Amino acid sequence: MLSLVASPALDRGPLPAEGGGAGAVLRTVLAGGPMARSAVGRAVGLSAAAVSRHTADLLALGLLRELPPPDGPPRAGRPQLQLDVDTRHHLACGVHIGVPWLTFSLLDLRGRVVAHERLPRTGDAAEVLRTVRTHLPGFTARRAAGRSLLGVGVVTGGWVDAERGVVVEHAPLGWRDVAVRDLLAGSTRLPVHVDGHARALARAELLFGAGQGSTELVQLFVGNVVDAAIATGGTVLRGRRSRAGDIGHLPVPGSAEPCPCGRTGCLQATVSDRAVARRAYRQGLIGRPDLDLLMARAAAGDTAAVALFEERLALVAPVAALLLDVVNPEVLVVSEAGLTVVPELAGQLRRQVLEHSRPEPARLVAAGSFGRDLLAVAACAGVLDSAYQRPMELRTARAS
Ligand SMILES: [Zn+2]
Known part of the structure; x- marks a missing residue:
């Protein structure tokens, strides 16, 4: 079995036209496929010869495939075979490090979750990374079913320096300056992509979700960490020292949390999952301060539980509106647990966001696209994004 291993150079400057063209072809087929080469050429603005060359490379890498010709009477000339993303050979692997759980996942090239497992998150950074190192090989052996792995993503909230592969600060976990990539690199031959949760979600939304076909997107994540990611020109901003999008300490008027x-009244402290779960526990809605319990009650239609999520979204809406006005994206995606279990809350959130922002009818406010798969998808997003941006760097094949 061959496995493809990407080059470790994950962050480089402008791409040569060659690699960029193959990536553009691959992303076009992801968004619009199955489609013929001629349609790909029109969409990407490349000549037939260039599309043909990139397609041959992508077919050889197992990233694209040609669908069999449809049944029917033979037509004159060479048939125009339809191209589609080939999901049979490669998987992305990832680990999401959350406050309560570690989520291990495998995704195919269409961003669909093939497998996921979770373990309780216990102990400090060293212990967590030890758990990751020991669990990962068995997880992939059991669940990848012989498919090759394109890389390992490690995603967590807070301030993550993706370039250096370091979690700079994650207050709810108590982590500071944890060199995740270096600590894991020794235990896998695969490239390790470390990224912040909101940025990973922004990449996933651009590839597979509400941002597909867009280049301007804002992702707002509300969990135990509250942060945002901004994509312009199809690229997710990191900002100096990877700190762009750190909105967790914006003041919430009236909050004394x-x-x-x-300080008191910071956004993250006021609206985090833990804060909402504590509020529900104090109100006697749940037997212990655990967001999963509150989500279950809200999903079952308990109005008091739903009201707590409504209350949180009402506090989030002005922040979302601020981001909408500052960045003016094509789409603003809000990922929040209440929206996952009570999808009707999305309409209310949309109205509140647009009430707080400058009116412009074309702006789209969407709930996150991945529902309960959110963490599994985020974990693998960096690996998949790298494959779609720079597919020709996957050329180093090794036997495993
Ligand atoms: Zn604060």
């Missing part, structure tokens, strides 16, 4: 940063 103490924050670990020393």
Whole structure:
């Protein structure tokens, strides 16, 4: 069995036209396929010869495939075979490190979850990474069913320096300057992509979700960490020291919730999953402060549980509106647990966001596309994004 291993150079400058063209062909087929080469050429703006060359490369890598010709009477000339993303050979692997859980996942090239498993997150950074190192080989052996792995993504909330592969600060986990990529690189031959949760979700939304076909997107994530990611020109901004999108300490008017940063009324402290679960517990809605319990009650239609999520979204809406006005994206995606279990809340959120923002009818406010698969998808997003941006760097094949 051959496995493809990407080059470790994950962050480079402008791409040569060659690699960029193959990536554009692959992303076009992802968004619009199955489609014929001629349609790909029109969509990407490349000549027939260039499309043909890139397609041959992508077929050889097992990233694209040609669908068999449809049944029917033979037609004159060479048939125009339809191209589609080939999901048979490769998988992305990822680990999401959350406050309560570690989520291990495998995704195919269409961003569909093939397998996921979760373990309770216990202990400090060293212990967590030890758990990742010991669980990962068995997980992939059991669940990848012989398919090759394109890389390992490691995603967590908070301030993550993707370039250096370091979790700079994750207050809810108590992590500071954890060199995740270096600590894991020794235990896998695969490239390790470390990224912040919101940025990973933004990449996934652009490839597979509400942002497919868009280049301007804002992703707002509300969980135990509250942060945002901004994509312009199809590229997710990192900002200096990978700190763009750190909105967790914006002030919430009227909130007196103490924050670990020393102030009170910060957004993250006020609306985090833990804060909402504590509120529900204090109100006697759930037997222990656990968001999963509150989500189950809301999903079952308990109005008091739904009201707590409504209350949170009402606090999030002005922040979402601010991002909408500052960045003016094509789509603003809000990922929040209440929207997952009570999809009707999305309409209310949309109205509130647009009430707080400058009116412009074309702006789209969407709930996150991945529902309960959110963490599994985020974990693998960096690996898949790398394959779609720079497919020709996957050429180094090795036997495993
Ligand atoms: Zn704060």
